[in-house]
Amino acid sequence: SxxxxxxxxxxxxxxxDYVHFxxxxxxxGYGLYRLIRSLGHECTVVAPSLIPRKPGDRVKTNRRDAISLARLL
Incomplete structure (x- = not known):
């Protein structure tokens, strides 16, 4: 909710002190984006297909995805 x-x-x-989601x-995605922005925080929405992956890396988990997004920021 x-x-x-x-x-x-x-x-x-x-x-x-500063948070960038x-x-x-x-x-x-965009409902959450609008909520984050309305609370005064920065937020970037990324297409999953544009996140670079290592060759042969087929395992997809929320934790791995979160770490990848944080490193790319």
Whole structure:
């Protein structure tokens, strides 16, 4: 829900001086993007197909994707 997302975003933002969110484009991507921006934070939406992958790397996990996005920022 929007309320729970606001709570999570607020919790993350309270721990740092500056936060830049980066999310994969998907079915909820732009709704989440608009919420993050409305709360005053930077946010980048990335198409999953444009994230570079190593040859032979077929394992896809949320943790790996998050680390890749953070490194690319």
């Amino acid at each position: 929007v309320t729970s997302m606001r709570r999570v975003i607020g919790r993350i933002a309270s721990r740092f 980066c999310i994969e484009a998907g079915p909820t």
